[in-house]
Amino acid sequence: MSKMTLKTEGDTHVIVTRHFAASPEAVYHAHTDPELIKKWLLGPEGWSMPVCISEARPGGKIRYEWTNGKGGGFHLTGEYLELNPCSRIVHVERMHLPDPTPDNHVETTFDRDGEGTSLTIRMTLPDEQTRANMLASGMERGMEASYLRLEEMI
Amino acid sequence: MRTKARTFAKNRLTISYHLYKLLQMDDLDAKFAALADPTRRAILARLSQGEATVNELVDPFEMSQPAISQHLKVLEGAGLIVSRVDGAKRPRRLAAAGIEAMDQWLAMLRTALEKNYDRLDEVLAGINQNKNGEIR
Numbered sequence A: 001m002s003k004m005t006l007k008t009e010g011d012t013h014v015i016v017t018r019h020f021a022a023s024p025e026a027v028y029h030a031h032t033d034p035e036l037i038k039k040w041l042l043g044p045e046g047w048s049m050p051v052c053i054s055e056a057r058p059g060g061k062i063r064y065e066w067t068n069g070k071g072g073g074f075h076l077t078g079e080y081l082e083l084n085p086c087s088r089i090v091h092v093e094r095m096h097l098p099d100p101t102p103d104n105h106v107e108t109t110f111d112r113d114g115e116g117t118s119l120t121i122r123m124t125l126p127d128e129q130t131r132a133n134m135l136a137s138g139m140e141r142g143m144e145a146s147y148l149r150l151e152e153m154i
Numbered sequence B: 001m002r003t004k005a006r007t008f009a010k011n012r013l014t015i016s017y018h019l020y021k022l023l024q025m026d027d028l029d030a031k032f033a034a035l036a037d038p039t040r041r042a043i044l045a046r047l048s049q050g051e052a053t054v055n056e057l058v059d060p061f062e063m064s065q066p067a068i069s070q071h072l073k074v075l076e077g078a079g080l081i082v083s084r085v086d087g088a089k090r091p092r093r094l095a096a097a098g099i100e101a102m103d104q105w106l107a108m109l110r111t112a113l114e115k116n117y118d119r120l121d122e123v124l125a126g127i128n129q130n131k132n133g134e135i136r
Helices: A024-032 A034-040 A128-132 A136-153 B002-011 B015-024 B026-035 B038-047 B054-061 B065-077 B096-131
Strands: A005-009 A013-020 A048-054 A061-067 A073-084 A088-096 A104-113 A116-124 B081-083 B092-094
Touching (some): A013 B096, A024 A088, A024 A104, A024 B096, A034 A048, B026 B065, B038 B054, B038 B092, B054 B065, B092 B096
Antiparallel strands (some): A005 A013, A048 A061, A073 A088, A088 A104, A104 A116
């Protein structure tokens, strides 16, 4: 079963969807509670998030700092714009590598789906160039291939 | 400097990093840009079934021959397809090396994103166990 989808929409959007076997309340909290965020938003093995600031209110700050424990690291900052508890989050974020990347405007929705939750992330990048040169379409293609492989494995 | 380079390589594995920085990788940049077009993706899908000439591609796509040729030029420039000479024809086929380079990159990307969500599954399972109707 392939759970995650990733596709482009229009010129500047990237849409990610994923199903979770938990209530929208639980998935929402896992996206806003710093203690929970630190447990999963880590990327590859070996990385941790020693600093996680998530002020889940309009205008609240977001700051995630990652480290690989060997002196390597980088961080992300952002601001919450709108929060509808347990159903929707709108925020902006940027990576510092160390120069800040263009703002990514992100709308995350949590919809009840049977016993679980359907998560939809809608990213809006500042312009077509930022997104088009990038991976979006290529990611989609690669993801599809990966899901096909995954389906064969299961 | 070596350590820095290694850190840089590792950082690349995070999803957001990919989202913004992939375009800075020269070789992959052209490949993804070439893919940011539905017709070119369809051409690749067609070529995945075997090589084809420009004329063989014109019919199914209902586009002019120059338009198809332009798309093929972009794909060839990106290293995603190659052509060979067969008399007056120049059949195109997928370039295995180019496709594979992108595939490996995407596999890493998918792994990082899936890993986050697999971990979230575990976190959520923990929340469910503890809650009995209450979150946290």
